[in-house]
Amino acid sequence: MLTGLLGGALIGLAATVYLVATGRVAGVSGILAGALGGDRAARGERLAFLAGLVGAGLIAAVVAGPAAASPYSTPVLFVGGVLVGFGTRLGGGCTSGHGVCGISRLSIASLIATATFIAAGAATVAVATHVFGLGTAP
């Protein structure tokens, strides 16, 4: 739990650095969407942020070993990925944009969005694992 709080604090600091440096909120789904299109001027900064994220993973792989895998099968993961990409764009944010940055800025919309995606996620896990027995693959 302490590492959770500590890692979270680092995320909060990183979001502040990004906001102060670029004038934009550090929502990862929005940064990804912007890097895939959007205006040319900001694309470099977004790509740099994403490269930093991947770089942190590379460092962690060297220091602590490879990533833990998701327990879901490839087809389920693919459906999950499409829904996350689509839903975060339609709803204007993800766990970082709404959950961290939006709530920190006391946005009611972000608070409602966060409650909604946590509730939908919990309902999905309940049905997927306990009803359909998905997510038990190695």
Added chain:
Amino acid sequence: MNRRTIAALVAGLMFGVGLVVSGMTDPRNVLGFLDVSGHWNPRLLAVMAGAVGVHATLLMLLARAAGGRGARLLPPRNNRVDRSLIVGAAIFGVGWGLSGYCPGPAIASLGLGGRTAFTFVAAMIVGVLAARLVRRRAPSGCDSP
């Protein structure tokens, strides 16, 4: 690279290290949080508390230090609660529950060499591009494309 780009790179690195340290790049921690009827894992709440606590405090201090110019520090906030906000968040939640990944940890996991993360990120890009064909909502919490 200009200073803004370097700062964005450093922010991405710190963000990613935060995700790894907090255990959020492990989908089992995320699914454990969402699995309220199983062995509930509250770790994600601690991560959110740490992130919101630090970010909100720093924003408040920065706004205070900037005085009258404080308002200009923050991009405008879209506080509109409409159908696309709720439907989009719900669709995202279903995908989150079917994977254990949200965008940040998934992209950081690419560096960790996660096999499942590659599948997920490729699919997520398909979803982002599909949303572009449907409609665009002005961002509320997020970086505006």
